[in-house]
Amino acid sequence: MGHAGVTMSVLTPNEYEKLAEFAFSEGNPGYRPTVTESPDGDGVWDDAKKYAHISPKYMKAAPESEAKAYAQKIYDRSFEEAARVCGELAVPKEFFPGPDSTLRVLYYPSWASSSAHTDFDFFTLCMFRDRTEGFRYLDKKTLPELQKAREISPGIHFGELYQEVLGVKPTKHEVVGLPLPQKSAVFFVVPPHESVLLSGTSVGNWMAERKHRSRK
DSSP: OOEEOOOOOSSOHHHHHHHHHHHTSTTOTTOOTTOOBOTTSSSOOBOSOEEEEEOHHHHHHSOOOHHHHHHHHHHHHHHHHHHHHHHHTTOOGGGSOOTTOEEEEEEEOTTOOEEEEOOOSSEEEEEEESOGGGEEEOOSSOOHHHHHHHHHSTTOEEOHHHHHHHOOOOOOEEEOOOSSOEEEEEEEEOOOTTOBOTTSOBHHHHHHHHHHTTBO
């Protein structure tokens, strides 16, 4: 059985709306509405949700505007929060957030959902979520490491890269459909691509292979 995740939004509803205005616009190269995603790379596709990415590579290509400057401010704020959490978790410095770390803005129409999955980043921060009852952690038992992390940042969950570095199992979760739309923003923490995992492969190579299984 799943259980509702207790999350605390860092952003206010007004901040989310202002961020989403840029995120879901033609001015954001990180918004590609024709790309469908299979979160677990298992061929189960989420085709109802809307999502957009904000990261340095996209911001560099975006035309200058007040909306872009605001989105950059929120990205920087998220990056700083992720670095703080890494410090609190005693993460090795080489696995602190790198430039591929990404702010994802999401909108789920009524009854839209996301299949059960684990994220493939290092860890994910909840920056905003308006309906916590729609988000469920699927841990059968909460790991001590995850309990400690949630004391530092409510709504955090571990990704597959965290397991590759620290051996802690990723957090399976899902978004269930509700009668009303759901809005959220999360920050995917990705270490620098040149950092080397225990397996001997680089973060960049690992990420490239994992992303290939999740997009069409």
